[in-house]
Amino acid sequence: MRVGVVQFPGSCDEVDALLAAERAVGAGNAELLWHRDRDLKGVDAVVVPGGFSYGDYLRAGAIAALSPAMESVAAFARDGGPVLGICNGFQVLCEAGLLPGTMLMNVGRRFVFRQVELDVVAADTAWTRATRRGQLLSIPAKHQTGRWYAPDETVERLVADDQVVFRYAAGDNYNGSSDGIAGVCNAARNVVGLMPHPEHAVDPLTGSADGLLLFRSPLEAAGVA
Amino acid sequence: MPHARILIRPKAGILDPQGVAVEQALPQLGFQPAENVRIGRLVELDVADATELEAICDKLLANPLIEDYEIQVDA
Amino acid sequence: MPHARILIRPKAGILDPQGVAVEQALPQLGFQPAENVRIGRLVELDVADATELEAICDKLLANPLIEDYEIQVDA
Amino acid sequence: MSPDPATTLPAPRELAPGIVPVGEAPGVEAAVGLGLTRDEYALVVEKLGREPVQVELAMFSLMWSEHCAYKHSKLLLKTLPTEGPALVLGPGENAGAVDVGDGWTVAFKVESHNHPSAVEPFQGAATGVGGILRDIFALGARPIAVLDALRFGEVEDSDRSRFLLDGAVRGIGHYGNSIGVPNIGGDVYFEGPYETNCLVNAMALGLLRQEKLMLSAATGVGNVVVLFGASTGRDGIGGASVLASAELGEDDADKRPTVQVGDPFEEAKLVECTLELLDKGLLESVQDLGAAGLTSSASEMASKGEVGLDLDVALVPRREAGLEPFEVMVSESQERMLCVVTPDRVDEVIAITDKWDVHGTAIGVVTDSRRFRVYDGDALVGDMPVPALVDDCPLYEIHPQKPAGGPAEIYPAPVARIAGGTPVRDALLALVGSANVADRRPLFEQYDPVVQSRTVRRPGQADAAVLMIPGPAGRRAVVGGLAGPTDIAALEAAEGSGPESGAPIPGVGVSIDGSGRRVAADPYTGTVWNVLECAANLACVGAEPLGLTNNLNFGNPEKPHIAWQLTESVRGLGDACRATGAPVVGGNVSLYNEGTTGPIYPTPVVGMVGKVPDVTVTAPLGFQRHGDAIALVGS
């Protein structure tokens, strides 16, 4: 199993995502995909990492969503390929129309870093098969524009269709996301986005290893685990 | 090149924490209270072809889920 | 309450990285190139006393070191 | 796109004897307006053999400023110990560096951005972070951490101080968070003497293989000088605007922004581009553009390489029309780098700068003239001996005198916030709720402490921050290049290292400290304390000090009592360094920090780096388990 991590100018967490993926799928099995290239190099799963793609100017994720690499990622996703968007990457996937909703400025208006608890709501997506429903994951969140928003009708539909993948545990929804939603998936359940950073939770030495479960999940889908 | 100005506003009903902060700050600074404070973006640019502006807004400058826009082109 | 609109722009000569980013993105998206793209803020509000607006801009809404502003009050 | 080198690369120009730069000499009054003394101006005239023209006067006034020439502190700084067993690079380059083992080097430096932050705290603090990061990657080191030391007036009483605190913290966060360098610590104090002169000091660390260390000396006559990064605007020209030609009338004065605006996105690309250029061995030397812009970076590169430079300002990419040559030479536009390249590699260098969207431009050439010649197209607009610019500024002795009445003569007593007789319970609550004691979480929570996957102890978790070195990301960068697949786990398995192996994982501890009040009370002992506090913080995470950097924030050294504070403080710093075995690897001096209410507390900020043999056993802060014994160590 090979994982590709898209690298935009201004990405910050792409190397962390790469290392996290390697820990999960084996060394040498992850590589960076340059934003200007359409070639996904035959990878089996794609991570759109966090950071400030194109400086996050205009609107977080807006310019990155239109890059050549994202065109290929969209096609890959439509064909059922597993795609994970983290933080800025989640915003990029929303801007690209691959995931519902969008991100607004935190209610507190500031950038906040905090280790939060994530409640797994759906354990049957391409990126959560290694978790259990109701499991609490300790994962850092860090953003200024991380208030996930969708109109009420959309939220109701997502809840009904079981497309809510993560919620913030009580007290941890510091950005004010609709319905405490921290991550969602598409209808086909192969594309998942979340605001917190599982790639920063893959080693107990740096705080938690709970995030590894996400990176291991595509393996289970592929029947490798 | 025609000069254009695009006003981008948060859609009605969406919480605008910056607007709320301004509303709260005004009386504290000794000003009369204000209402319906909304903070958006202003994009000004010279374009070769003003008919492209709507597509530019839809595709890049504004997010229709959360924002409305208004295009003003100088005569 | 009179409705006012405040256009806040980066001062001439001040680096506007957002404008630069948009200017570079447009041709990449297949649009005609644009020039002098500047991105600022748009503040809309209803105020009790429109004569206070200038002071409000100076004190709160704009950063006079790097931004210019223009006040438009609806008749 | 790539130009034909034979026709377009700048080449040394023949200069007929007797040719002097065009233009009138602005004269001695303009020089005084720019901060030179009359004696210094006379010395410039002597060195040039004529009066300086506009570009030359602008350049001399910057190079001979306190900021660039250290005229009032250089003699004192020479007394500091700069040798140690782990030393890789001492003072004099963009940053200092120490050996942390296994061929890994950590470069680090602290720098102040006090004045810009007092004017515009968000941009001032942000560009402070941007500047110190450039110093780090100019050495070829990947920036791995930022720390910040902040001093403001009493926030409980002062709207202004709250505004400055808020802006500075947001600015530091904005820049560091956006560029992907973790902020792993700092300190903050709120005291009256900083009310009208806040301090914003930022420290950065970088990681590199020792053999990759890049110095800034320009070498190789005929080599090309390439500028890359942001285009040049009128940022930070403020002071030099007395030189502007008359056609710019009064009304236009406010069109000259003095505030530098930072663009972390540009810098993020600059980091990757610079490191790729160095990794591929394409550069002879590289230097960032900081204070005094092209003037100081180009002339210092020439001075270190003992060469001359011809530079054509007409080739410098501009952000706006109408910049005069002197404005290009002194502009402090951010996010720019200058490098020296052999002519055959210019195309390749420019292609890599294009890949990263930080387009390089050849603007000059290394000569054997030992003169810095500035052209504007065909016109010669400046011609100065490099040593005169860089080395010949007079150094001044300062005249210390201890204030007879002690510190009380200089500083008002701090405000008492808890009245005598307050019940203990209330006093305790007031104390823990007071600005100087309260939890710093609301502040450091605005910074990303974990990006790059190296942070073992982040703010609030221990007395010093702890990073794994090299950490998985650093190891990968070196083994395979970040873009290529690399077998880290296999490497770890082969070495018997890695998280599951149980083998020790090496790292560094970092701390930054500097209580000004203590130094005001007793400059010598207070400074010793600051160093010892850093060392003690390191000890708490099991780190052995390897070296330190410092930022001397003081008032006007021409005043005898400030001269005394500075002299005593530097004496304390030297003694404490010798005692802890940590040499000074670099630093910065910020003088004339005086507001309307008098001088700031003398504030030597100390940043110390130590080696942690095994980060897996560093103890966190706080009592861990019920039933553990509690011991007090020391007397």
Ligand SMILES: Nc1ncnc2c1ncn2[C@@H]1O[C@H](COP(=O)(O)OP(=O)(O)O)[C@@H](O)[C@H]1O
């Ligand atoms: N300006 C700052 N930037 C980043 N972290 C900070 C800053 N000020 C304080 N901190 C962090 O907050 C924690 C507590 O700081 P402080 O009260 O100064 O503790 P100490 O006295 O143990 O150094 C430390 O981890 C420190 O690194």
